[in-house]
Amino acid sequence: MTVRTAARYRRVLVGLGLTLGAAFLLGVAVGAVWVSPMTTLRIVAWKLGLTDRPEDVTRAAEVIVLQLRLPRVVLAGIVGGALAASGTVFQGLFRNALADPAIIGVSSGAALGAVVVIVTVGGGSLAALGVPLAAFAGATVTAFVVYRLARIGPAVHVATLLLAGIAVAAVISSLMSLVMSFSGEAIRDIYAWLLGGLVAEGWRSVALVLPAVILGLAGAALVAHELNLVALGEERAAQLGIEVDRLKRRAIAVGALLAAAAVSVAGVIGFVGLMTPHLLRLVVGADHRRLLPASVLGGATLLILADVVARTVVAPAELPVGVVTALLGGPFFLFLLRRQGRSAGARA
């Protein structure tokens, strides 16, 4: 927090910003179909009104860049940033670096909410608004339940957090199966939603999710400072002037909103909210006011790159992006779990 570290933090942010830019360019440059970077740039320049329409660019190339790749990369960035921000908030609230929205079941809760809406109103335009709202409701309820289950006295222990997450996820998974077995014709819409990932709606998804994510990020920024004090325990935070219950409600709402926004357009994607804040905490320190912006940039970069891998390794087929993040995040999670277990053991 000295002048020296403030300057260092600015450098880290600039570095993360540049990395995100590079990931973005890479994301737009590669895909199942080869469009040269030069062509891509010329299409974008034309669309921005900087040049006339390039003569030699095919309609296919134009559509691929403008309507397929750009929205997908932008969406991956928004979703990644939202997941990382959600992870930052939940880790702060749970006082635990393993609190990822997917691990604690919040993403599953959001998915259940979405599926219920799809079953009741179908996959049409009503669902376009209903799915995000129901996802938010599902995520919020799940977060509260897991928080209540995981907390024993003042602390949230790794074991109880994971057990609560597993238990809640199991219940949600059963409910999901139940809902789907009663879904009839809607089953197709459910599958389409569950499997659609980042592909589905292009710029419409971006337009749908962006306001919610902006709102969520503003909320996260609002609770960031107070989350710092939660690291000292709820009682100590209260002694230092924090209305802890109000903060908890806000933090859960903010974390759930960000997770639900991500889930409602991209389905359940794990580990982005786990890895990003944890790694960046090592770089920028524990202060959530610094960690949050860094995590948003880092999470956006991570998911854009994961999506690049997802849609290139088996082209023209594609992998669900969640498979890629899980391949990265699974070992990371196990490493973290082992380390937390060891230090908990050392303390005991």
Place this chain on the structure above:
Amino acid sequence: MTPTRSRSGLLLLLLLLLAAACADGASPASGPSATGASPSGASPTGASPGSSPAATFPVTFTDDDGVSVTIDSPPERIVTFAPSATEIVFALGLGDRLVGVSGPFDDHPAEAADIQEIGGAGDFGVDPNVEQVVALEPDLFLTIKGGDQWKDRLRELGVPVVTLDATDLDDLLLDIEAAGRITGATEEAAALVEELRADADEVEAAVGDVQPVSCFYETFYPPLFTVGPGTFIYDLLERAGCDPVTASADQQYPEWSVEDLVARDPEVYLVSSESGASPRAVARRAGFQAIGAVADGRVVPVDADLVERPGPRILLGLRLLAEALHPDAFA
């Protein structure tokens, strides 16, 4: 829990394909081997195919699972576990002997809806209920590929399970003949095959000389799924005068990149009723306007029951496809 979450995404996909396959008679498990040495697996002993119109029993028969089955006498109590098998049994005039069908997808002919359903069991709700099957005391259980575990169980319990799994139109005709032999309805089978072959010849005569159009067959979206070579549908598409743009696929039912679809720019876009999207919905999707078929209004909904179900109505499906792809040829 995320590590399993993404896997369960794949699982769901598998399930989806499995469900679709069971409903429509195209098994995802039917590999390229089915098109190999034993085209239909119909290799009865004692009678050479098609040569003897009179039914002879007992008949010993190696089915498409490679399992040898002996049917002692003409079956009186038949259970089918695939809508295509149900249609074949009815087409052979044996509907009154059918005592069990798989489920609500067995919707043709209309009488099939009144027959006892035996499906919906197992982890994914796509297996037959073994107890129910045994209670029906069938002397023939006719089905398609897949479900080796419950098939073994049924065989252990003395149920004569026969698997007929068509990989293309010719294979289907052989399967219908085989079904006739094991049910004693050889004459009906021969007549049906003859009729189907005549219809097929007629379609071929109409589109055989026209330039094939490029097409894409959508089974699901999003993400976009299609059919690849080696599937019954793919064979039908080719017969209907079309070059699917998915010829390079190395899977039977691959996920397909929209980018690649836009770049390949098919002339006709076929949407299976399994996918359920209307031409308007397809046109609204991000990037799809750039596809020639969409721009030209050549997005065609296809009745999956006719095209994807290897049964006696398949020629209706073939004709439907051919007309959609080459309207001028049928003018």
Place this chain on the structure above:
Amino acid sequence: MLGPEPTLEIEGVTAGYAADPVVRGVDLAVRRGEIVGLVGPNGSGKTTLVRVASRALRPTAGRVRVGGADLLAMSAREAARLVAVVPQELAPAFSFTALEVVLMGRTPYVSRWGGGRAEDWALARAAMSATQVQHLADRPIDELSGGERRRVFLSQALAQDAPLLLLDEPTTHLDVRHVLDLLGIVRGLSAREGTAVLAVLHDLDLAASTCDRLAVLHRGELVAQGTPETVVTPALLREVYGVEADVVTDELTGRPSVRVGPPPPATAPIGRRAHVIGGAGRGAGVMRRLSGAGYDVSVGVLHGSDTDAAVAERLNLVRVSVPPFSHVDAEASQACRELIEAADLLIVCDAPFGPGNVANLRLALEGARAGIPTYLVEEVPIEERDFTGGEASELWRAVRRLATVVGAYEELAFEER
């Protein structure tokens, strides 16, 4: 009691489980600039009462007012400007730096966006230098020692700049020097800023020597309060702690000090003798324990006014002493030398050494050289208690080379005989 206006007023407070309250009907006031020690045996409700005063626990009955305002009715933010708590033991979940932790103490003053106003930074820095942790500012809190971390949290509480300071067992896990430092800081703050202090202290002597008033909790009820002299009495010790003890006046502080009576005589080891070189109370514990373990204990040379001398007297130990403020003379040295030569064990305590008693270290060195098993206790470095200008340090180091060195009194273990 008349005096400055009360900063903390606890009135009729009952708290804990509804059916079985931990504290019942407690009335207690802490005035501006006053240090009140909350004492009582384990489980008497001290921590519960402090938690009520810090709003961590809502009382089932009664009122708590700080600066005249109802503490339970105000916002957490307002309360945090009035009440600062030094917590018992905290392990932050993430690696905040010490400065970040101290700055958290400014939370009740900063805006939601938590800007680093120059004033907040200055106050945080000042609080850190008051507790001598400014050099740790950029160190992660989880890498600090227990004592350092405790001082960082004291800084955090100081940064709150509140008129009431609550200390809950502030000395647990601290070594003696840090205890004295911490209490010194608190006393200075109280005197300088008029801060009212309520401190839970388990060490009755420490409480008596540090606090202006003591409040004694027993089974959840306040059984006595007043100056240490009026509160710490044998009758109270018997009633509350269930011990027979003397209360003497500490020569150094003038405050009452508890002298728990000698334990029943142990089966004395025939001919097992130990000699203790102490002073300034540093030998008292060892003498009690050796005596309790059945050793024939001798001690010397002590000044007549020394705490250790009083303890030795009460324990009825063989002792060599000289009058207060005199030097150890040849006669006393010789008497002591004979005791050391006859001993099977020599314990050298980390007492302060000046010209008056440095002769003890010469005697210790002779004994160690004569092959008597020697234990040297070193909780406080010799440099900090050498008032001879270097002679004592030299002798100490010489003894040290021949002795078994232990870092804390607890590490001394005596065979029960």
